[in-house]
Amino acid sequence: MEKVCRDWAKQAFGEGLVDAKYWDEFATNAQTAAAEVYKVKDFAAGEAKLKELLAQYAPKEIIAVGGEENPALHDIYERIGNDGTQIYTDKFDIYDHRDSADVGISTAEFCVAETGSLCVDNYSYEARVTSMLPFVNIVFVNANYIVKDVTVACQIIGKVFDKGYLGFVTGPSRTADIERVLSLGVHGPNKLLIIAVENVEGGR
Amino acid sequence: MxxxxxxxxxxxxxxxxxxxxxxxxxxxxxxxxxxxxxxxxxxxxxxxxxxxxxxxxxxxxxxxxxxxxxxxxxxxxxxxxxxxxxxxxxxxxxxxxxxxxxxxxxxxxxxxxxxxxxxxxxxxxxxxxxxxxxxxxxxxxxxxxxxxxxxxxxxxxxxxxxxxxxxxxxxxxxxxxxxxxxxxxxxxxxxxxxxxxxxxxxxxxxxxxxxxxxxxxxxxxxxxxxxxxxxxxxxxxxxxxxxxxxxxxxxxxxxxxxxxxxxxxxxxxxxxxxxxxxxxxxxxxxxxxxxxxxxxxDNGRLEAAKDPVLQQAFQCVRCASCLNVCPIWTLVGGHVYGHIYSGGIGAILTGLFHGVETFHEFSDLCIGCRKCASICPGKIPIPDLIDELRARYVKKYGAPGMDKTMFNMVLNDRGMFHKLLLKAGSIGSAPFKKGKFIRHLPLFMEELTKGRSLPTIAEESFRDRVERLSKKNPSKPKKRVAYFSGCNMDFVFADTSENVVKVLQSLDMEVVYPMEQACCGKPILGIGDREAGKETAKKNIAAFEKVQPDVIISACPTCTETLHETYMKLFENDPEWKARAAAFCSKVREFSSFVAEEYKKTGRLVHAKGGEKVTFHDSCHMKRGLGIYEEPRALIDATPGVELVEMHNCDKCCGMAGSFGMKYQEVSIPMLNEKVKNIQDTGATTAVVACPACMMQIGGGLDKAETGINTKHIADLLAEKL
Structure with a gap:
């Protein structure tokens, strides 16, 4: 999958800029923005949480990205497929099912504590449609990668952003254009579910 | 069009x-x-x-x-x-x-x-x-x-x-x-x-x-x-x-x-x-x-970007918060601004992208309350940029005739105004009068008293009282204070002006009143006529130079802001008058902040036992123009027998805003009604203000609604307890 930066941790995160200690602030602000947040100790626990969420939303079709870069996710996607749910991970398959998939599974590079945002590297077309077109977006992120505020986030982005597409996602798609009543899911997902993994090496 | x-x-x-x-x-x-x-x-x-x-x-x-x-x-x-x-x-x-x-x-x-x-x-x-x-x-x-x-x-x-x-x-x-x-x-x-x-x-x-x-x-x-x-x-x-x-x-x-x-x-x-x-x-x-x-x-942007004043508009990030807090926008909505961009920043951007002519069609809709400037993320002085565009319109097309004639005939020449008022004195004794208010005016003037009573013209103008009041000046004064009354405080609220003098004299100040003083010039500067504004400023500066004061006091925050800040900016290219203006401006002080400072020096600014509930309305020019809002509250706190209760939205414009309240009374009255309600909700028996224009508006509203609540200038409150 095409990305703005191949390895954000190595190339973009400077000394002391990301820290797990901002978790509580991030989680609170993400929830205020109507995201659901789950912290899990490793990918095994993440898989269990994912399956629990999928059972809840019972999707007919899933489109998913991030498996190419992350072997743990790759394996999880494969097991979901083996369990009998249609899951598409190839970019052209994702294109074909972009409008019919019920759930999109994607990844984020880091979290922003001040705003409860996820920084997403969306250079590729398939990453964008996966996170935007289905009604539910489930996002995997490393729970240790949290920056204090938007200023630090923009510093980090500034180090690696030479071309492409990235940004912040903060809660689901929303509007208040009718009588200023908050309504979710107007063009993008109406659910944003974040699975934050504490130990990305463990539990495989 | x-x-x-x-x-x-x-x-x-x-x-x-x-x-x-x-x-x-x-x-x-x-x-x-x-x-x-x-x-x-x-x-x-x-x-x-x-x-x-x-x-x-x-x-x-x-x-x-x-x-x-x-x-x-x-x-x-x-x-x-x-x-x-x-x-x-x-x-x-x-x-x-x-x-x-x-x-x-x-x-x-x-x-x-x-x-x-x-x-x-x-x-x-x-x-x-x-x-x-x-x-x-x-x-x-x-x-x-x-x-x-x-x-x-x-x-x-x-x-x-x-x-x-x-x-x-x-x-x-x-x-x-x-x-x-x-x-x-x-x-x-x-x-x-x-x-x-x-x-x-x-x-x-x-x-x-x-x-x-x-x-x-x-x-x-x-x-x-x-x-x-x-x-x-x-x-x-x-x-x-x-x-x-x-x-x-x-x-x-x-x-x-x-x-x-x-x-x-x-x-x-x-x-x-x-x-x-x-x-x-x-x-x-x-x-x-x-x-x-x-x-x-581009569409006008590159030219404006090189303009040292108007380029500030480009600190805008299009958040529209200036609309959200604008007392006019929140009443009339965006459509009456008539173009794409509405509200305060909308007026400015329209001026830059579509010309001063389009801007002029709705530039009246800024009352200069500065609420927007206090929250703008890019700190754009929105009302100042609107004033600048008004001035550019006037430079190109001249000032609106009627406004200018009225100004020159009346406000710029106090002597003339005085004579006119003496002639028109019959209004004051007309059957429409009730106490100090006129509740109804006949015929074409009926509009003016639709939602508010108007104050009557003082039976004795302040200038006619000066000679008598001067006799009470202290023999060994601490300072020589020259009083700038402004139009309202000379002819309408002359009693309040008298109270200003009494309070200052109680502080051992000698008070003098230069008779040749004119209007501060805000009404004509507000419509963008800077040349006429300069003439007025020169008149005032010269009049006050003659009496050689230590301090120049005004009890009207709008006048104070004009004398203290606007005069400084008027003479950029005129070294002689720039120097004279600088000397003048540096002496100008707003009444309540000056008195609070003197009270403090003399140990009088201490909490006094409360009693009757009073509430305080912050005038726009006082709070956001001059940054004065703690001092009048400290003075109320130090006044025996009264207790301050804050009202909701105490610093929201009352709707008078100079001549706006008369010209657009349909917008002004709903603003006033909101203010009256907020005052009533406090249970206060008196609304205290520090601005004669607010006093006219709020006093008129409280009277018309028959609330029984008094309106006092802070000078009135202080003088009563001397």
Missing amino acids: AERNLKKEIQEKLQDDIMQSALSKFAEQYPGSRLNAYKDQDIEELRENLRQMKHDAVQHIDELADEFQASLEKRGTKVFRAKDGDEVKKILIDICKENNVKRVVKSKSMASEEIHMNECFTDNGIRVKETDLGEWMIALAGQRPSHMVMPAIHLNRYQCAKMFEKEVDHEVPGEDIPNMIQLARKTLRQEFLQADMGVTGANFGIAENGAIGLVTNEGNARLVTTLPRIHVVLIGYEKLIPKTEDAASILRLLPRNGTCQRMTSYMTMVDGPTKVIYKDENGRHVETDRKQYVILL
């Missing part, structure tokens, strides 16, 4: 109950929600940071544009520079023809509305759809947005449902908002999927890498920049910033001020052509770089 009847348009909006209810609810909720979004943040530091960043950027606008263009071209984007809307439209049609574009989706772009972009698509048989829900509904109904961020705020759900019905062939129940949202999602999803080209604006453009930033909640801009195979960006030059990290200065304030969120749902940065997947004619998948075109729009 046909001559507009602004008063008639205002009247219609005031009678639109749906809009009135939506706006008043919003105006009430916005300030608290905004502050909540800034919890734990140093707002002033963030504002200063943004101001500085945008200020520096605009100084280098040409270099930034060159760098931005070079960055994009290096990445494969085609960049155009358009002088005006017509050039943009020509470029767009060429792009459409070259790429065989039949369907276009757009995400919100004020710049595209500014140049009426959509016309060029429809004229050429190209289907174009707005995709922001509010903009989409408004466009279906052929209306114009009434707010930059909330385009449909003037409508209720049933009106919105009617708009939906124009697009879908069945009935849409207005009760069910979630259903309408899903209907919009379904309908617009097809537009996204089938579109050949996506058009966006940009919240910022980054010179170092050519990225543009898009801030949205619905996510429509992400779809517009993802699904179609062509992306066109229309961006004003003023949106350019140097580096990616500078975006943080905008992003930490724009969502908080705009929609009271720490961050909007989506903040997207697109840099150059990005990947797109589609199927070719043979049904084969193709992955390729999307074509990207960026159009830099």
Whole structure:
């Protein structure tokens, strides 16, 4: 999958800029923005949480990205497929099912504590449609990668952003254009579910 | 263009109950929600940071544009520079023809509305759809947005449902908002999927890498920049910033001020052509770089960017918070501003992009209360820029005749005014009078007393009392104080002026009153006539030089601000008068802050035992113009027998605002009614003010509503307890 930066941790995160200690602030602000947040100790626990969420939303079709870069996710996607749910991970398959998939599974590079945002590297077309077109977006992120505020986030982005597409996602798609009543899911997902993994090496 | 009847348009909006209810609810909720979004943040530091960043950027606008263009071209984007809307439209049609574009989706772009972009698509048989829900509904109904961020705020759900019905062939129940949202999602999803080209604006453009930033909640801009195979960006030059990290200065304030969120749902940065997947004619998948075109729009921006005063407008990030706190906007809504951009910043941008003539059609709608300037993320002195544009209009076309004649005949010549009043004295003793108020005026003047009583003219003007009062000056004065009364305090509130003198004399001050003093000049400066303003200023400066005072005191904050600050700015190119003005201005003090300071020196500024409840109204010019609001409260606290209770929105404009309250009494009276209600809710028996114009308005409102609540100037309150 095409990305703005191949390895954000190595190339973009400077000394002391990301820290797990901002978790509580991030989680609170993400929830205020109507995201659901789950912290899990490793990918095994993440898989269990994912399956629990999928059972809840019972999707007919899933489109998913991030498996190419992350072997743990790759394996999880494969097991979901083996369990009998249609899951598409190839970019052209994702294109074909972009409008019919019920759930999109994607990844984020880091979290922003001040705003409860996820920084997403969306250079590729398939990453964008996966996170935007289905009604539910489930996002995997490393729970240790949290920056204090938007200023630090923009510093980090500034180090690696030479071309492409990235940004912040903060809660689901929303509007208040009718009588200023908050309504979710107007063009993008109406659910944003974040699975934050504490130990990305463990539990495989 | 046909001559507009602004008063008639205002009247219609005031009678639109749906809009009135939506706006008043919003105006009430916005300030608290905004502050909540800034919890734990140093707002002033963030504002200063943004101001500085945008200020520096605009100084280098040409270099930034060159760098931005070079960055994009290096990445494969085609960049155009358009002088005006017509050039943009020509470029767009060429792009459409070259790429065989039949369907276009757009995400919100004020710049595209500014140049009426959509016309060029429809004229050429190209289907174009707005995709922001509010903009989409408004466009279906052929209306114009009434707010930059909330385009449909003037409508209720049933009106919105009617708009939906124009697009879908069945009935849409207005009760069910979630259903309408899903209907919009379904309908617009097809537009996204089938579109050949996506058009966006940009919240910022980054010179170092050519990225543009898009801030949205619905996510429509992400779809517009993802699904179609062509992306066109229309961006004003003023949106350019140097580096990616500078975006943080905008992003930490724009969502908080705009929609009271720490961050909007989506903040997207697109840099150059990005990947797109589609199927070719043979049904084969193709992955390729999307074509990207960026159009830099001038339309008056580059000229304004070089103007040291007006360039401040480019510190704007289009959050529209100046509308949200504007006491006029929240009453009349956005449509009466008549153009694309409404509210305070709207007036300025209209002046810059569409000329001072269009600006002039609705420039009356700023009353200079400075509420907007106190919250603007880019710290734009909005009312000052409006004054500047008014002055430029007057320089080009002259001052409105009637206003100017009245000023020269009456306010600028106190002697003449005095004589006129003596002749007109019969009004004061007419049967319409009740106590110190006139509750009704006959015939054509009836309008003026519709929602407020007017004060009667003082039976003895202040200038006629000076000789008597001077006799009580202390024999060994601490200071020589020259009193500048202003028009109201000379002829209407002469008793209050007398109390000002008594309080000052109680502090061992000698009070002198230069008889040749004129009006401060604010009424004529307010309509933009700086030449007439200079003549008035010279008259006053000369009159006060003669009496050689240590201090010049005014008990009117508007006069004080004019004498203290505006006079300083009037004589930039006149060294002699600049020096004389500087000497004069440095001596000018506002009454309550001066008295509080002297009370403190003499140990009188201490808490006194309370009693009767009083409430204090902050005048706009006093609080936000002069920054004085603690001192009058300290004085009330030190006054025996009274106890301060704060009212809701104590610093919201009472609606008088100089002559505005008389000229647009239909807008002024609802503002006054709100103020009267807030005063009544405190249970106070007296409303204390420190401004004669507020005193006239609030006193008149409290009397007309027969509340039994008194209105006093702070000088009256202090003098009573001497």
